[in-house]
Amino acid sequence: MNDIVIEARDLVKSYQMGEIEVHALAGVSFDIQRGELLSIMGPSGAGKSTLMNILGCLDLPTGGDYILDGEHVSDLSQDELADIRNRKVGFVFQSFNLLSRSSALANVTLPMRYAGVSNAERKERATKALQSVGLGDRIYHRPTELSGGQQQRVAIARALVNHPAILMADEPTGNLDSKSGREIMDLLLSLNRDQGVTVIVVTHDPEVSAQTDRIITLKDGVLEKAV
Amino acid sequence: MNISGVIFEALESLNANKMRSALTIIGVVIGVGAVIAMLSLGEGVQASISGQISDIGSNLLFVFSGNEDEEVRNVTPLKEADVAALNDPFNAPSVQTAVASIGGRVEASYGGESSSVSMTGTTASYASVRDIELEEGEFLTDDHQLGVASVAVIGPDVADKLFGRRDGVVGETIRLAGQPLRVIGLTEAKGGSATGSEDNVVFVPLASARTRLVSRSIVGEVDTIYVQAVDADSVTAASQEVTELLRSRHRLQPGAADDFTIFSQDSIASMAESITNVLIIFLGGVAGISLLVGGIGIMNIMLVSVTERTREIGLRKALGARKSHILTQFLTESALLSLIGGLLGVLLGWGLSKVVSIIAIQSGTDITPVFTIGTVLLATLFSAAVGIFFGIYPANRAASLEPVEALRHE
Ligand SMILES: Nc1ncnc2c1ncn2[C@@H]1O[C@H](COP(=O)(O)OP(=O)(O)OP(=O)(O)O)[C@@H](O)[C@H]1O
Ligand SMILES: [Mg+2]
Numbered sequence: 001m002n003d004i005v006i007e008a009r010d011l012v013k014s015y016q017m018g019e020i021e022v023h024a025l026a027g028v029s030f031d032i033q034r035g036e037l038l039s040i041m042g043p044s045g046a047g048k049s050t051l052m053n054i055l056g057c058l059d060l061p062t063g064g065d066y067i068l069d070g071e072h073v074s075d076l077s078q079d080e081l082a083d084i085r086n087r088k089v090g091f092v093f094q095s096f097n098l099l100s101r102s103s104a105l106a107n108v109t110l111p112m113r114y115a116g117v118s119n120a121e122r123k124e125r126a127t128k129a130l131q132s133v134g135l136g137d138r139i140y141h142r143p144t145e146l147s148g149g150q151q152q153r154v155a156i157a158r159a160l161v162n163h164p165a166i167l168m169a170d171e172p173t174g175n176l177d178s179k180s181g182r183e184i185m186d187l188l189l190s191l192n193r194d195q196g197v198t199v200i201v202v203t204h205d206p207e208v209s210a211q212t213d214r215i216i217t218l219k220d221g222v223l224e225k226a227v
Numbered sequence: 228m229n230i231s232g233v234i235f236e237a238l239e240s241l242n243a244n245k246m247r248s249a250l251t252i253i254g255v256v257i258g259v260g261a262v263i264a265m266l267s268l269g270e271g272v273q274a275s276i277s278g279q280i281s282d283i284g285s286n287l288l289f290v291f292s293g294n295e296d297e298e299v300r301n302v303t304p305l306k307e308a309d310v311a312a313l314n315d316p317f318n319a320p321s322v323q324t325a326v327a328s329i330g331g332r333v334e335a336s337y338g339g340e341s342s343s344v345s346m347t348g349t350t351a352s353y354a355s356v357r358d359i360e361l362e363e364g365e366f367l368t369d370d371h372q373l374g375v376a377s378v379a380v381i382g383p384d385v386a387d388k389l390f391g392r393r394d395g396v397v398g399e400t401i402r403l404a405g406q407p408l409r410v411i412g413l414t415e416a417k418g419g420s421a422t423g424s425e426d427n428v429v430f431v432p433l434a435s436a437r438t439r440l441v442s443r444s445i446v447g448e449v450d451t452i453y454v455q456a457v458d459a460d461s462v463t464a465a466s467q468e469v470t471e472l473l474r475s476r477h478r479l480q481p482g483a484a485d486d487f488t489i490f491s492q493d494s495i496a497s498m499a500e501s502i503t504n505v506l507i508i509f510l511g512g513v514a515g516i517s518l519l520v521g522g523i524g525i526m527n528i529m530l531v532s533v534t535e536r537t538r539e540i541g542l543r544k545a546l547g548a549r550k551s552h553i554l555t556q557f558l559t560e561s562a563l564l565s566l567i568g569g570l571l572g573v574l575l576g577w578g579l580s581k582v583v584s585i586i587a588i589q590s591g592t593d594i595t596p597v598f599t600i601g602t603v604l605l606a607t608l609f610s611a612a613v614g615i616f617f618g619i620y621p622a623n624r625a626a627s628l629e630p631v632e633a634l635r636h637e
Contacts, residue, residue, distance in 0.1 A: 058545055058630045079549045086547020097542045097634070101243050113232065114547040158546070 005069055005165055005198050006032035006055060012063030013050050013221075024050040026221040027064070032166075032200070037192040039201045039209040042218035048202045049170055051218065055200065056089045056168045057081050069165040086114050090159025092169035096151045098143040104130060104154045105139040111162045129157040133187060149180030156187060166198040167191070173208060185211060237559040244532075248564060251528045255568025255613070256575055258518030259606045263576025263598075265514040266606075268583055269507035270597035276503060280496045282417055282425070284358045286323075286462050287492040290452040290469060297484035303477040305487060306447040307433075313454060318472050321465035323457045326352045327449035329436055333404045335381075335429060337389035344385050346403060346429050348436020356455045359430075364397035364412030371432040378435075379403065380412035384427040403429060406439045462491055521568065522613040529561050529621035540625050541633025553626040561618025562611055569610030573603050 013025040024047045032038055040048050053059040054066060057073055060081075066073045069088050076084065085091075098107050108126035117125070130139050133153040143151050152172060159167055169188065173181030185208055191197045201212065209215050217224040241248040292305045305327075312318055313325035330347040353359065354366040362383065371378055379401065386393045389401060399410050408431060417425040437443065456465035466489050473487055533540070540553060580596035587594045 053631050056545070058634070079551075082544065082547050082549045085545060091545050093634070097538065097545075099539060099542075101239060110543070111546040114543075114549070114552055119229070119232070162547075 003034050004031050005034045005036075006030075007067040008055070008064070009066070010064040011051070011054060011061045011066060013047070013054065013059070014062050023221045025054070025061070028218070028221070028223055029064075030216060030223065032198065034165075034198055035192070035196045037189070037199045037201075037211075037213045038216065039203055039212040039214070040216045040218060041203060041206075041209055042224070044204075046218040047221040048218055050221075052168055052170050052200070052202055055166075056091055057084045058091075082114075086111060087162060088165040090162070090164040090167040092152065092155050092159050092167065092172045094171040094174040096143070096148075096155050096175070098151055098154055098158075100143050103140045103142055104135060104146065104157075107143070107154055108158045108161055111158060115162055125161055126157070129161045130154070132160075133157045147180065148176050149183055152176065152180070152184050153187065156184070156191075160191070160197065166200060168200050170202045171204065172201065173203070173205065181205075181208075233555060233559050234563070237556065237563050240532075241560060241563060247528060251524050251564050252568040252571065254521035254524035255518070255565045255610055256521075256572040258514070258521035258613075259569045259572025259610050260575030260579055261514035261517050262511060262609070263573055263602060263606050264579035264583065264596075265510035266507060266602050267576065267580045267596035267598050268594060269503065269510050270599070270602075271580070271584065271594045273500060273503040273507065274597055275593055275595070276499050277496055279417075279425075280492060280499060282358065283492060284356055284453070284455065285492070286456040286459050286465075287356070288454040288456065288462065288466055288469060289490040289492075289495075290454060290473070291450075291488045291490075292486070294485055294488055299484050299486045302486045304445050304448045305450075305452055305473075306445075307449060308447060309473060309476055310449065310452055312472060312476060313452065313469060319465065319468040321456055321461040321468055323455045324352045324356050325452055325454045325469075326350055326356050327433060327452055328353065329433065329441055329443065329448075329450045331441055333429075333440060335385060335389060335401055335403050337399065337401045340389045340391075342385065342388040342427075344382075344403075344427055344429050346431065346436065346440060348431050348433045348440065350433050353430065353453070356453050360415040362393065362413045362415045364410070366412055367430060367432050372434050375434045375438060376432055377406065377408045377439075378411045378432065379408040380414060380430040381410055382414050382426040382428040383416045385429055386413055388427075401429075403431065404440055408435075462493065466491060518610065518613060521610075522565070522617040525561050525564050525614055526617035526621060528564075529557060529618055530624070532560070533557065533621050533625040536625075537628060537633045537636040540628050541630050541636065544628070544630035545634060550626045553628075554622050557622035557625050558615055558618045561622065562614040565610045565614025565617075566607070568614075569607045572610065573606055576606070 008028055008030050011025050011028045012023065015022045015024060028051065040051065042048050054061050057068065060074060068084065071084065073084065105123070105126050108129055109122040112122045112125065127139060130136060133156050135150060135153050135157065138146060138150065143154070146154065173184055176184060188199055188201065189211060192199045201208065203209055290305065293302055307327055310325050310327040313322055326349060328347050328349040330345065332343055333346045335342055335344045349367065350372055351366065351368050359366065366380055367378070381396070383393055386396045390396050390399065393413060396413055397410055400407050401410060431440065454465060454469055456462045469489060470485065474485065477486055479486065543553060577598065584594050584596050
């Protein structure tokens with residue numbers, strides 16, 4: 001079995017802004033091992049989110065090659081990308097992005113609905129996922145009835161429920177106070193350590209990145225140093 | 228995703244914006260309600276008119292003097308002798324009975340009351356040919372003709388106007404254009420009628436009418452001949468026999484135009500039907516426009532909803548929703564809006580047409596709205612189609628959003 005889950009080869013992402021071409025990514029290459037916990041750092045505008053979007057198959061690179069869990073992503077259609085996101089990628093956003101109308105349980109079942117999982121199994125797996133992030137007693141609460149930290153836990157449960165190959169978190173603690181932020185980081189660490197989930201975290205916080213196995217630093221769309 | 232899940236989710240999101248959904252639905256309710264009311268009332272009018280036409284009698288032909296379509300120089304008037312010839316089964320085997328009538332509006336009076344009525348001078352067989360039933364007394368007989376009797380059979384409206392009652396009017400004497408006539412019968416009410424004169428009538432013996440009430444310069448001239456065919460299948464044959472017989476009696480050269488006109492009850496019925504069909508299409512079309520406006524309301528609301536939920540759409544895509552998932556989600560919402568509107572609209576339309584029918588009946592016109600499964604299905608399916616049609620653009624817009632762009636949307 002291949003132990004490399006992500007292979008990025010010379011990734012380029014450029015935007016045409018009128019006359020000038022903006023290179024959000026200007027040739028980025030690296031590998032990520034299965035089970036790794038990796039953080040991406042860098043100043044604002046360095047291209048961290050752009051990179052995450054490509055790694056998460058939300059966006060396609062304008063150049064280079066990207067292989068996720070053995071699949072060449074650049075050749076895929078929109079619907080195939082949607083399926084990859086559904087099966088192989090779990091997203092955690094800075095602003096949680098939960099559906100405010102729906103309960104925690106319904107939010108967590110959402111990815112399974114697009115995967116065609118049966119009703120009963122959806123409920124069972126979602127309940128388990130919520131229990132594993134410590135929200136077993138809050139499954140019928142709506143996002144507005146939960147604290148920020150709890151909302152982010154729901155989002156993490158949602159990201160994990162389809163057993164993805166990687167979990168991507170773009171500044172997951174950015175909207176949280178330091179205590180809940182630490183709790184969320186602890187949760188991600190334990191998921192990595194105990195369940196072997198591959199985790200990529202984008203962060204500005206050195207305290208957060210210090211807890212990870214490896215740090216990738218981006219600057220102006222290129223890798224500054226890979227530890 | 229299973230269908231019930233999709234519908235449940237769509238209902239949930241419509242429910243999240245109750246007021247907005249309700250207002251959008253009302254637009255469709257009014258549209259569908261108008262369509263249903265117009266179609267059912269239109270069909271009610273059609274049924275009522277065709278009912279009145281069949282009340283005239285059955286398998287009837289109407290023969291008039293003259294020709295509206297072609298120019299005829301010397302018109303030979305219809306005469307009683309023509310009627311006698313038509314009644315001869317040797318001449319016209321498909322004719323059951325032919326009966327003559329002359330008539331016009333005259334003044335009827337009794338005591339201090341007077342009223343303008345439609346007078347028909349005719350013979351005994353008129354009752355069977357024109358389906359006249361008597362409430363009281365008897366119809367004109369052959370003896371009345373022979374005796375040129377001063378008798379009259381009156382309609383219920385005439386009784387109402389002259390006597391203010393319908394009981395015991397037989398035996399009274401009324402005056403028609405000044406001539407005293409003894410009432411011998413009262414006809415049954417035929418109900419409200421498009422022609423309006425079915426109940427406001429007085430029948431007198433043809434001979435009496437000719438000598439005392441109307442002046443016709445030509446001896447034996449009649450206005451109309453009613454011909455009843457032996458059965459429904461013989462109406463065409465009867466019409467041909469009448470044509471041939473009258474042409475030969477009127478000594479028309481081959482190739483010359485008829486100097487008389489034959490209408491069949493069927494042709495009148497189909498003419499009335501084609502007129503009311505135009506009416507129904509027109510009313511339905513006008514109502515359809517309001518349904519269209521309702522549809523535009525749906526499109527408007529769905530566009531607002533897509534814009535508002537851009538982030539949600541981005542999130543769903545990030546979680547693995549395909550284009551078709553998003554498309555289905557928004558199409559289901561718009562189809563549900565219009566389907567709910569359609570179902571409520573059927574109820575509204577039903578209520579509206581009931582109200583209109585009650586008002587119409589109170590003012591003397593008998594319109595019973597006709598609801599067919601077809602009308603209801605048509606309106607419901609059409610409204611769902613409107614929802615889908617006007618939902619396609621917004622849903623497609625939602626489904627085509629770029630996930631990264633959508634997620635960044637504030
Ligand atoms: N859709 C776009 N059109 C044009 N330029 C873009 C677009 N998206 C990103 N960029 C540019 O690409 C560069 C990298 O942006 P990106 O969002 O990846 O930065 P970041 O490292 O995530 O910053 P932050 O830490 O502030 O989130 C920026 O210069 C930005 O202006
Ligand atoms: Mg960013």
